[in-house]
Amino acid sequence: MSLDATNWAWRVQLQQKKGGSSKPLKKLLLLSLADRAGEDHCCYPSVGRLVEDTEMDRKTVLKIIDELIEDGLILDTGERKGRTKQVKVYRLMGVNGRETVPTLVHLDTKNNELKSPNNGTVPTMEPSQQSDERVPTFRGKSPNVGTRNLLKNLSDESKNKKDWLCFKKLENEIREADGSIDFAVIAKSTWAGREKRAFEIYNAEKNLCDDLMNFYFADWLINAYRSKYSDSAKSQGSKFSTAAKANQLSEKQIHVFATKLAHHPEFAGRYSEPGDSYEKLAAKIAVKLEDPAQAKKWEGYLKQVGFTGVLEGSA
Incomplete structure (x- = not known):
């Protein structure tokens, strides 16, 4: 179960279309999908499983899945799972993880060196110690919050986490x-x-x-x-x-x-x-x-x- 996916499913605004399924039923099915999503925000419950989870009939479940795809909330990845390789894999669209994002700053347009068509709002850059590439600086209240200092702010278990065990x-x-x-x-x-x-x-x-x-x-x-x-x-x-x-x-x-x-x-x-x-x-x-x-x-x-x-x- 993905906490990010579940939180997203609770907050997402559903559309009520003429002749379509009711929003409560769509919300219930979306929550069922989110409850079975992994960290990659993908899930592949069988139709029978969704019927059992939501207590809706098979025809209604299939109809709502089509509506959620049409609304852009889920995507059929084309991948198939299960013993028969017929269970569809869906990706929940729009789920945001809890990772930090770069801080955007406005460039000083008074600087002659920055007068170009590409001038605008971009992530601030600083040289990487390991290569000549330039990487985004992640600003925060502490001087230790940055891409170069990220690892030393994490516990040893977070640094070395390679599998599910915590x-x-x-x-x-x-x-x-x-x-x-x-x-x-x-x-x-x-x-x-x-x-x-x-x-x-x-x-x-x-x-x-x-x-x-x-x-x-x-x-x-x-x-x-x-x-x-x-x-x-x-x-x-x-x-x-x-x-x-x-x-x-x-x-x-x-x-x-x-x-x-x-x-x-x-x-x-x-x-x-x-x-x-x-x-x-x-x-x-x-x-x-x-x-x-x-x-x-x-x-x-x-x-x-x-x-x-x-x-x-x-x-």
Whole structure:
């Protein structure tokens, strides 16, 4: 999910055309697209997904998409995704990121050297220390705000950010989920990198934004720590029988059924909170399903979404 895209979708002014769809319906579909946009402001939800998100019929969804394209708010990039390579990729037009823009200043027209047809309002320029090219100066209240000084104003993590992982977000998610786990133990462990690679492989085909990747990875690490790497897990690992494990949800089953339960109308209506997206609700459900007792309580719902086994524990 792109915060910039969502903010843009809320603020954009929609047109009401004669014979066209109502503005509230267009706004709802635009918000659904923005909610699934990545950092490049592109998204590719299927028509079925949009129908499920907005609760509009397929014909209405397709009509509104055509109107949004006609209004210049979205663009069909021509790229196709999905297993069948038929899911259209749309770009949200007009979304502005939060990057700094050059300050414009008026040139002094009294200077004889500047009397030319190209005289006007342009970014101020200064020589780059690395080459003969001239680069825009980004003015601000601090003398350290400039292209040459930009890196030293950022944290080490911001300078070196090359992927989705944010240690600060990850630490906060783990502490909120289980305050008894010492994040420093996980961060300094030799197994965390291995779990990160496994997590990335598992989610390679999913279109998840950075925030959701950190959110899900926190649950992944907590589950791995509890089940494999904590002292108690190591000491008791040999005590679990094959039969006992067969009566519990596997890690893959947890993620599959958590997603299905998040889309289950009755279940989602009872356990979701205002503002929860399907992805966020699924993540919360996955954490709960890791507890065998809680999974047993929800066994009736699990069977409604395809679970065929029998879970251990009291109902």
